[in-house]
Amino acid sequence: GDSVTQMEGPVTLSEEAFLTINCTYTATGYPSLFWYVQYPGEGLQLLLKATKADDKGSNKGFEATYRKETTSFHLEKGSVQVSDSAVYFCALSFYNQGGKLIFGQGTELSVKP
Amino acid sequence: EAQVTQNPRYLITVTGKKLTVTCSQNMNHEYMSWYRQDPGLGLRQIYYSMNVEVTDKGDVPEGYKVSRKEKRNFPLILESPSPNQTSLYFCASGNSRGLAGASQFFGPGTRLTVL
Numbered sequence: 189g190d191s192v193t194q195m196e197g198p199v200t201l202s203e204e205a206f207l208t209i210n211c212t213y214t215a216t217g218y219p220s221l222f223w224y225v226q227y228p229g230e231g232l233q234l235l236l237k238a239t240k241a242d243d244k245g246s247n248k249g250f251e252a253t254y255r256k257e258t259t260s261f262h263l264e265k266g267s268v269q270v271s272d273s274a275v276y277f278c279a280l281s282f283y284n285q286g287g288k289l290i291f292g293q294g295t296e297l298s299v300k301p
Numbered sequence: 302e303a304q305v306t307q308n309p310r311y312l313i314t315v316t317g318k319k320l321t322v323t324c325s326q327n328m329n330h331e332y333m334s335w336y337r338q339d340p341g342l343g344l345r346q347i348y349y350s351m352n353v354e355v356t357d358k359g360d361v362p363e364g365y366k367v368s369r370k371e372k373r374n375f376p377l378i379l380e381s382p383s384p385n386q387t388s389l390y391f392c393a394s395g396n397s398r399g400l401a402g403a404s405q406f407f408g409p410g411t412r413l414t415v416l
Contacts, residue, residue, distance in 0.1 A: 192343075224407075229409075230409055230410075231305070231391055231407035231408050231409045231410050232344075232391065232393075232407040233407070234404045234405070234406075237404070277343060277344070287332050287334065287349065287351075287395060287403065287405070288334070288346050288349065288359060288360075289336075289344070289346070289393075289405065291336075291343035291344040291345075292343050293341055293342060293343040294343055
């Protein structure tokens with residue numbers, strides 16, 4: 189079945205370091221891809237998305253490119269801040285599956301000053 | 302303020318005692334859904350609703366019930382909770398039109414412990 193795999197955490201970085209969180213998916217067809225972020229004690233918030241191959245989603249300095257050939261949607265940020273500490277979830281959905289989001293297991297990011 | 306609210310935020314209960322977790326959204330969204338979050342498993346969909354009086358099972362519906370009598374509310378019912386339903390629960394809503402790429406808005410979560 190359809191699935192999402194993320195790199196395992198926790199990921200610990202120093203402030204201003206470069207961030208990559210890997211995400212690959214297995215799906216029949218061409219899903220929409222998402223990154224959601226969960227700050228401590230809060231619900232999930234949409235960070236960015238891409239709906240077709242080669243689309244780049246971006247928000248708050250984060251970017252991810254929909255790569256159909258490698259079935260990947262890696263999250264990147266050039267310079268992380270302490271305030272970026274959170275759990276990041278990669279997810280996919282198909283328009284004909286009732287809007288269901290299929291999530292990866294989440295990657296915890298901790299940024300130290 | 303556009304939001305999804307859940308109540309209660311925290312609940313400790315005992316096996317077999319019926320409970321309801323409420324979910325309400327003020328964005329006039331047609332689509333609502335419940336997920337549970339467990340360590341190492343990410344979030345998994347329990348039930349969803351495409352509109353009033355229309356509900357369907359997600360990936361892990363066993364032991365849960367839902368209803369959608371009004372557009373804004375989508376309560377999750379555990380008629381006989383068991384310890385394996387101890388989890389963090391999230392309600393979400395979105396506009397069902399053009400769901401591909403459509404954003405979903407999540408509530409703050411309900412942490413349930415079943416003893």
